[in-house]
Amino acid sequence: MQTAALTTGAQAPAVPPPSPTSPAKPDLAIRGLCKSFEANRAILTDVSFSIANKEAVALIGSNGAGKSTALRCAMRLIEPDSGEAVLFGTELRSAKARQLRKIRSDVGFVFQKHNLVPRVSALTNVVHGNLGRASGVRGWSQAFSGRQIRERAYACLERVGLSEQAMKRADQLSGGQSQRVAIARALMQQPKMIVADEPVASLDPVAGQEVMDLFHHLAKEEGITLLFTTHNVAHALAYSDRVVALRGGKVELDQTSAVLSSSDLNEFYG
Ligand SMILES: Nc1ncnc2c1ncn2[C@@H]1O[C@H](COP(=O)(O)OP(=O)(O)OP(=O)(O)O)[C@@H](O)[C@H]1O
Secondary structure, eight states, rough: OOOOOOOSSSTTTOOOOOOOOOOOOOOOEEEEEEEETTTTEEEEEEEEEEEEETEEEEEOSSSSHHHHHHHHHTSSSOOOEEEEETTEEEEEOOOHHHHHHHTTTTTTEEEEOOOOOOOOHHHHHHHHGGGGGGOHHHHHHHOOOOOOHHHHHHHHHHHHTGGGGTBBBBSOOOOOHHHHHHHHHHHOOOOOOOESEEEEEEEHHHHHHHHHHHHHHHHHTTTOOOEOOOSSSSHHHHOOOOEEEEEEEEEEEEEGHHHHHHHHHHHGGG
């Protein structure tokens, strides 16, 4: 784990000394990630951090700091220029397509836009999450059918508190409910880890807090490792065990949340 690498000079946030602990067998370890989309403009520079099993980590930083790019490189949804990402013990850059799909099926993704299919029920949208575990034409067709699968999808909706809305069309749900259906869809693949990119950025404060409470429950009560990005400093502090802050594509803080204050994190939005 890269511990608090603080800037020097007037802008340095006043944070306590770095946490000395590093997980022995992290669920995710990224080391030295570098990424540019065009010449002479580095988006990520030597980004390193780890996430322990069952840990909740908030990734913060102002617009353009590189949070989404770091997540995408960490999951090899895009190729980093250099550096490595080790997910559940496997280095992703050397993984073949099939192996990569299998490892990534242990990760549930949640994005700012829930991307539900609008004209079908909440339950059917959750059933679609089963695709993440299916492979081959037969597997894909089986992923949608069968009573057992619908029962499992219903159980996922219960976990997010929406079983009563199971038959409601997705386009008739509120923003907060839709995001909870998207989380249920991610749960359908029985993930060990959830990666959520600004999951509450489009929601009002109450719905946003409900969704963050749900993530917290999944992390703390169900033991699902969590990595989320946010601009909400209060959420970062309340819902994570550790905060990693990026500035200009570099990790400038990696610290246990319990010893951080909101003013420490507001430094990254100054
Ligand atoms: N596919 C791409 N091609 C070119 N530039 C890109 C691409 N994706 C991201 N960028 C650039 O990389 C920089 C970092 O973007 P990124 O989305 O990772 O930041 P972020 O911290 O997630 O920002 P935000 O909080 O606004 O979502 C931005 O300047 C963005 O324009």
